Amino acid sequence: xxxxADKTNGSAGGGAVPKPDPPGYFEGESMSxxxxxxxxxxxxxxxxxxxxxxxxxxxxxxxxxxxxxxxxESVGPVSRFTEKTYTPVVFTLVEGIGEAGKTTAYVRKxxxxxxxxxxxxxEPYVAISTRCAHLGCPVRFVEAANNFICPxxxxxxxxxxxxxxxxxxxxxxxxxxxxxNGEVQVGPRYSVTSQLDPVRARDPGEFTxxxxxxxxxxxxxxxxxx
Amino acid sequence: xxxxxxxVLTKPQAPGAEGNGAGPAVKExxxxxxxxxxxxxxxxxxxxxxxxxxxxxxxxxxxxxGSATLFAFTVQAVTGVFLAMFYTPSATQAYSSISHLTNDxxxxxxxxxxxxxxxxxxxxxxxxxxARTFVFGAYKYPRELNWVIGVVLLILTMIMGFTGYLLxxxxxxFWATTVGxxxxxxxxxxxxxxADFLYGGPEFGATTLSRFYAIHMLIVPGLIIALIGAHLFxxxxxxxxxxxxxxxxxxxxxxxxxxxx
Numbered sequence: 001x002x003x004x005a006d007k008t009n010g011s012a013g014g015g016a017v018p019k020p021d022p023p024g025y026f027e028g029e030s031m032s033x034x035x036x037x038x039x040x041x042x043x044x045x046x047x048x049x050x051x052x053x054x055x056x057x058x059x060x061x062x063x064x065x066x067x068x069x070x071x072x073e074s075v076g077p078v079s080r081f082t083e084k085t086y087t088p089v090v091f092t093l094v095e096g097i098g099e100a101g102k103t104t105a106y107v108r109k110x111x112x113x114x115x116x117x118x119x120x121x122x123e124p125y126v127a128i129s130t131r132c133a134h135l136g137c138p139v140r141f142v143e144a145a146n147n148f149i150c151p152x153x154x155x156x157x158x159x160x161x162x163x164x165x166x167x168x169x170x171x172x173x174x175x176x177x178x179x180x181n182g183e184v185q186v187g188p189r190y191s192v193t194s195q196l197d198p199v200r201a202r203d204p205g206e207f208t209x210x211x212x213x214x215x216x217x218x219x220x221x222x223x224x225x226x
Numbered sequence: 227x228x229x230x231x232x233x234v235l236t237k238p239q240a241p242g243a244e245g246n247g248a249g250p251a252v253k254e255x256x257x258x259x260x261x262x263x264x265x266x267x268x269x270x271x272x273x274x275x276x277x278x279x280x281x282x283x284x285x286x287x288x289x290x291x292g293s294a295t296l297f298a299f300t301v302q303a304v305t306g307v308f309l310a311m312f313y314t315p316s317a318t319q320a321y322s323s324i325s326h327l328t329n330d331x332x333x334x335x336x337x338x339x340x341x342x343x344x345x346x347x348x349x350x351x352x353x354x355x356x357a358r359t360f361v362f363g364a365y366k367y368p369r370e371l372n373w374v375i376g377v378v379l380l381i382l383t384m385i386m387g388f389t390g391y392l393l394x395x396x397x398x399x400f401w402a403t404t405v406g407x408x409x410x411x412x413x414x415x416x417x418x419x420x421a422d423f424l425y426g427g428p429e430f431g432a433t434t435l436s437r438f439y440a441i442h443m444l445i446v447p448g449l450i451i452a453l454i455g456a457h458l459f460x461x462x463x464x465x466x467x468x469x470x471x472x473x474x475x476x477x478x479x480x481x482x483x484x485x486x487x
Contacts, residue, residue, distance in 0.1 A: 008358045060423070060425060063421060063422070063423075063425075063426040063427050063433065064419055064422040065426065068428065093429060094427075094430065094431045094432065095316060095432075096317075096318035096432045097430075097431065097432050097435075098317060098318040100317050100395075100400060100430060101317070101430075101431075101432075115325060134405075135404070135405040135409060136401075136403060136404040137404070137405065140344050150404070152401075159364060161467040198382065201428065202418070203407075203408055203411035203412075203418055203421050204408045204411070204416075205408050205409065206411060206413035206417070206418065207412055214419055215414045215415065216414070216415075216417065217415065217418060218287055219418050219419065219428065220463055221422060221427060221428045
């Protein structure tokens with residue numbers, strides 16, 4: 001852009017009145033030495049700045065793309081859990097930060113949907129995360145009401161974790177479960193749609209299902225839904 | 227004992243009040259420390275220009291709210307530096323370092339209290355200062371840029387409040403930060419990544435606290451200091467406005483064109 005302007009200034013070009021060359025231009029030059037050195041100086045300065053700033057920004061942003069190690073933790077023998085009610089279990093979600101890295105999940109035996117088909121795949125145990133789907137406060141299971149209730153803003157979920165009241169935007173998250181050596185293990189978190197179909201883990205407050213899966217895109221540091 | 231005011235710091239003469247009208251003669255630098263510094267920096271000239279600048283008639287106590295905010299920020303900066311001497315930004319040690327600082331360290335509770343209450347005070351003073359500027363119409367031409375800088379300073383102060391809230395690392399801090407980060411996550415498209423950036427991962431993790439600590443005591447204070455510099459530069463350069471109830475002085479010859487509606 002600037003070069004083009006310099007060219008029309010520098011040589012007579014197609015104009016009717018030949019313009020005098022600006023000082024510093026030699027015959028046939030499209031750019032003066034001063035201009036070339038200014039541009040080169042700014043380019044080198046910009047490059048030096050980018051070399052410093054880009055790695056620093058990358059360093060701060062990198063954890064978004066960091067895939068954590070898949071982590072499974074035993075939470076008790078299979079005999080500990082029933083279909084009728086939830087058993088709270090405490091396990092470590094993030095290592096190395098003590099109490100802050102622990103979380104509570106409510107675990108029960110799953111009831112397969114009738115008609116039951118032997119080949120139908122389902123998690124034999126359901127582990128419901130206590131992280132409220134509104135803004136992440138810890139919900140508790142109230143046995144008398146058979147509901148999950150959040151203390152912060154009054155979110156209420158039914159026995160399956162579906163929203164039946166308050167501000168939450170989707171059912172409670174689940175953790176993957178498996179049975180090893182007679183012990184129930186809980187693994188990575190996943191979110192569910194309002195029909196309880198699994199999707200990749202979302203943060204609280206984010207809708208799931210349909211177009212919402214695009215508006216709140218899945219993040220690379222979460223695990224694929226089972 | 228009355229200390230003599232250095233010559234360079236006294237009020238400058240009005241132009242034409244002294245001499246032959248040919249401007250001041252070559253200045254004789256006084257042989258004291260202030261004179262020595264002034265000869266090499268021109269700082270005294272700058273200071274007299276700033277301290278003796280003209281202010282409009284009607285300037286009143288409301289005009290001190292900006293200085294009060296600056297004072298609150300200074301208190302936060304000073305107490306924050308001393309709190310940092312005892313604080314450990316680690317998820318397993320932060321709470322115990324805070325309770326050690328509050329309960330065992332000499333005057334620790336006082337310094338922490340100043341920082342904690344000063345934070346609320348600073349937010350209140352900013353809003354009062356902002357209200358003064360708005361009600362007096364002091365945001366109008368040519369001071370719009372200073373209003374914009376002020377708004378950025380307000381947002382940065384809010385970020386200070388948000389990041390500082392986590393640092394004591396008690397239940398209230400932890401859950402307030404959880405809720406705050408999740409509110410960030412509800413923004414469409416970039417929200418989830420913003421929440422990840424604040425957490426430093428998908429959940430509250432090992433680096434979340436150090437991230438908030440770095441933002442709270444390195445990144446944002448630096449930005450605030452730089453922008454306060456720009457804010458004050460513009461105040462000195464553009465001057466302050468008279469209160470709106472003071473009409474401009476009109477002599478008999480002044481032609482006033484009233485807007486016809």
